[in-house]
Amino acid sequence: MSWFLFYAFFPYALYSLLFALVPLRATAKRTLQHTRLRAGDVLSVDLEIKRTNPFPYVYVILEDNPPDTFHLQEQVEMKRMLFPWFRKTWRVSYQLNDIKRGEHQLTAVRIKTGDMFGFVEKEVILPLEQKLLVYPKMLDIPVESAESVNENGGKAVHSWLNEPTNVTTGVREYQQGDRFAWVDWKTTARRGQLMTKEFEQNQTKDLVVFADFTDKSAFETVVSIAASVLQTAVKKGVPAGLVPLGDQQSFRVDQGDLHLQDMLYYLTRVQHQPSRAPDYQSLTASEYQHTGKYVVTGQLQEELAASLLGNRNRKNITVLLVKRAVDRLTTKEKQLVDRFKASGIHTTFLFEDRLHERTVR
Template sequence: MNKGRKLLSMTGRFAFIVSLFFSVYVFAMFQGGKVSWTIFYMLTPFLLYSIILFVYPINTIKAERITRSHVVKSGGKLTVTVKLHRSFPFPLLYTVASEQWVDSELAANANNRTKHIFIFGFKKEVEWSYEIERMPRGEHIVEGIEIEVTDFFGWIQKRGFIDLKDTILVFPNTTPMHYAPINAQYDRGSLASPFSLIKDTTMATGVRDYQAGDRVTWIHWKSFARTQNLMTKEFEDRQSEDLIIMLDNRESETFEEQVELTASIVEEASGTQSNIAFVSAGAETSVFPFINSADQLHDVFVHLAKVRPIPAEDVNPLESFTFTAVAGSVVLVTGSPDWPFVQSVMGFVKNRKSVICFVVVNKTVPVSERLQEQIRYAESKGITIHVLGKMQFSDAFKEVANL
C-alpha cells in the first residue's frame, strides 16, 4: 500500500514538472517578448534536471560499511565508516544517507550522526564516519542504508535502500575477581567432598624416593642411572570441582548487573581446574554443559550478550529440565531469591548447602522488605545468601571461600 502511494506521488510530481515545462514553453511562444523567454530559459535547466533525476537509477549506488570491531564491551564506543560509490557521475545535489538500525535509540547515542547530509556532485565516492557512544549490551542489527536525493526545489524526491545487513555484539562487562573453589559443607562429614585430587602428569615439579604403589611410568630413570636408587617424579596436584553457574533471567531492576556478575564468574572460573557448566533459566532453559575451551567460553558470552529479561510467569520451570545432579556446587545469580524458584534449583545438586546464591541489589537504595523476607526464608532453608552491589563484585568469593 505504501509503495503504491509513493509510486503515485512520484508519478504525480513528474507529471507536474512535464506540464510545467510545456506550460512555460507555450506561454513564451504565445506571449512572446523578452520577459517570457527569459522565464522559460531560466526554468528550463531546473526542469530538465528534475526530469533526468526522475529516471536516474539510484539503485546503482553501492555501499560499504567498515567497523573496527564486531564485538564491543557494554558501555563502549563503536566507530563506523560508511562509503558510498557509483560508476556514473551524474551531478546529484542534496543527498541524505542514513543508517537504518533496528534499535532507534542508537541514533540518539550517536548524536544523530548516523544520518549524513551532503552534495554528491560529480564525485564517484563519498564517505563519512560516526561514533555511537555507550553501546548497550545486546545484539544490535543494522539493516542497511537509506538514500534520498532531491532536486533544487524538492519537486522530485527519490529514495533507495541499500541492503547492507550487519550485526554488532555488545558483550557484558566483566569485573576482575579472585575466584576460589566453593568448599561446600555436607551433613555427613567430608566423604562426600565435591573435590577430587588428580595428578597433572604433564609437569614434574621434583623427585622423591620410590614408594610401593608408584607407577613405573613415574620413575625418574635418569636419577636411577646416576645414583642406582629408584626415584619417583613428583607432579603438581590439581583440584577439580563440579560447578554450575546459573543466571536467573526473570525481570529485575538489576538485571544488567546480574549479567555482568555472571560473566565475571564464568570468565574467572573457566581459568581454574573446575568442571564448569552454565545454565540460563528463561523462557527456554539454555545449558552449556562444558566450558573447557576458548570457543565454548565464547559461546557463553554470545548468549550473555543476547539474553533479555522476561516476565516471571514466562520462565520455564526448572523441574521440567533434565540435568544430572552433581556432587559439586551451584552458584545462582538472581535479583529475587523467592523460594519457589530457589527450590527448583535443588534438582541440580545433591545437597542444598552447596547452593550459593548471589543476590544483586542496588546499594544506593534501601533493600525492600519483600526482598529481605525472601532472603531470610531462603537462609532458613539452608541456602547460603550473599547480597552484593556492583562495587562488591570483585570480592564476591572472599566470604564464600571460607564456608
C-alpha cells in the first residue's frame, strides 16, 4: 500500500517541483477596439499572452488591472480563467458596459497560476501601459422654456443655436455639389430647370459656455450639457469658448475642430472639487459683454443671480438649469427664475430623467 501511494503521488509531486523551478516568462498584448469613446459606451478589450516555454499549466487567471478612475463595483469583468496546459498563446476578451467619463490609464496585466493542489502559486505582473479617453456623453437636448413648464408643462425650443444660420437672398442654376434640400421647387417648375437657393451668411455672434460644477448631484450632466452645446456651436460654425466657474483655466472664443477637441479634452478630465468656490465675477467681464452666454448649472444661487443681473446685455444670456425632475425645483429657484424672466434673461430647464434617454454621436 505504501508503494502504491508513493507511485500514485509521485507524478503530482514531480509536477509541483518542476512547477516551482520553471519560471513563467511571457509577453502581453492588449488591443482596444476603440481608444476614444463616449461616456456610457461599451469598452471591448482583447488580451493576448505569449509564453516562451511549453510547460503545462493546469489553470491560469488573467486579470487586466483596472485603473481607479473606472470606479468599478466589481473587478470580475476584467478577469478570466483558462485551462491552457501546453498551449503557448493565451487569448481572452472582455467587455465593460457603461464606461465612465475620464482619462483612464491601463497599466499592467496580472497572471496568476498554481499547481493542482495549491501547494505552489505564482503571480507575474506584465507592465502594459495604454491610455483610454472617454469623452462626455453627447445629449440631444430638448430645451424646455421656463414659461411652458411653469404654466402647462409643455415643451418649447428656445435656443438661438437652433435658428438657421443662412438667409435666402435669391436663386441660381443648380450646380454639382449643391444639396438637394436647397432646390427651389417653385422656381424650378416655373423655369423648367433645376434652380437652387442662394444664401447670405448671417452675422453669427460668439458663444461662451459658463459651466458651474459646484452641484455634485448634477455634475456629470452639467459636463455633458456643456460639451453638447459646444459641439453644436462648432458644427454650426459659431465661434465658441468655455469658462469653468471656479477654475483658472478657460478657453477663448474660437472656431475649428482643434479648438473643440481642446475643450472636450478638458471636460473629459475635469473632476468635482467641493472645496473650490465658483467665481461668478467672470460673468460680468467686459470681454464677454457682447457674446451669447450659456450658463449651465445644477442650482440657482443668489450670488449667481446677482452676477447675471449685473450684465448689460441680458437678452444674450440663457441659463440652463439641470434638475433630476420637475419637482426638484426649490421655492428660491422659482423666485429667481421669475426675476430672470422679468429682466429678459432666458431660463430653460433640462431634466436628467429625460435627457439621458436620447444621446447623439
